[in-house]
Amino acid sequence: MTSTDESFAEFVRARSPALLKTSFLLCAGDRGAAEDLLQDVLERMFCRWRRIAGPPEPYARKALANAAANRWRTRSRRVTEAPLDDVLGPSEPGHEEGVIARAELVRALAALPPKMRTVIVLRFFEDYTEEQTALALGCGKGTVKSQTSRGLTRLRELISPDASELLEERR
Structure with missing residues (x-):
């Protein structure tokens, strides 16, 4: 080599x-x-x-x-x-609450439009700054700010309070 x-x-x-x-x-x-x-x-x-x-x-x-x-x-x-989640029914109880909250957060992320999801992932899971995110996506800082704001609002609408706490911890 x-x-x-x-x-x-x-x-x-x-x-x-x-x-x-x-x-x-x-x-x-x-x-x-x-x-x-x-x-x-x-x-x-x-x-x-x-x-x-x-x-x-x-x-x-x-x-x-x-x-x-x-x-x-x-x-x-x-x-x-076509996802099989609906066909299989709810998951079995007994899983740790954090795992469930993370899974719910991932499902909520899937519901976001692709660009908005990418902004949220880069900003909050990769800890990119607004400038780094804008540079990575080839867009303006204002676009990153608006996509972040709209994305967080939409995520809060889609997830339970337990998963919302997980999201707040990432901030």
Whole structure:
């Protein structure tokens, strides 16, 4: 293995778990889609590894956000999948409240429009500033502010008080 290959492998080992969390949230809780999205982004990054200027993690996060947006655009032209959540009924009791609140939060994130969801994920789960979020999405700071405000309002409407507390902790 070359030193370039080793440095990329080390980056993947060290940062994949954190990048998978971001991908999971961008994919509205679909673990399979999140893994596919991350794999696609890492594959593209490997081809460009020597040319990536600066730290690779911000590059990876921006690539995830862009790739997720591209998937939403192309998916909206295709037949959508039918979730089995309604068919299977409610989950079994006994799960820790935090797990339930997180699951509810992920479902609420899935109900947001893609750009709004991306803004919320970058701002509150990746701790991006407004400026970093605007730069990552290629939009203005005002757009980030309005999408954040509308997104938080919509999330509060969609989630229970327990999950709302979890959201407030992330702030």
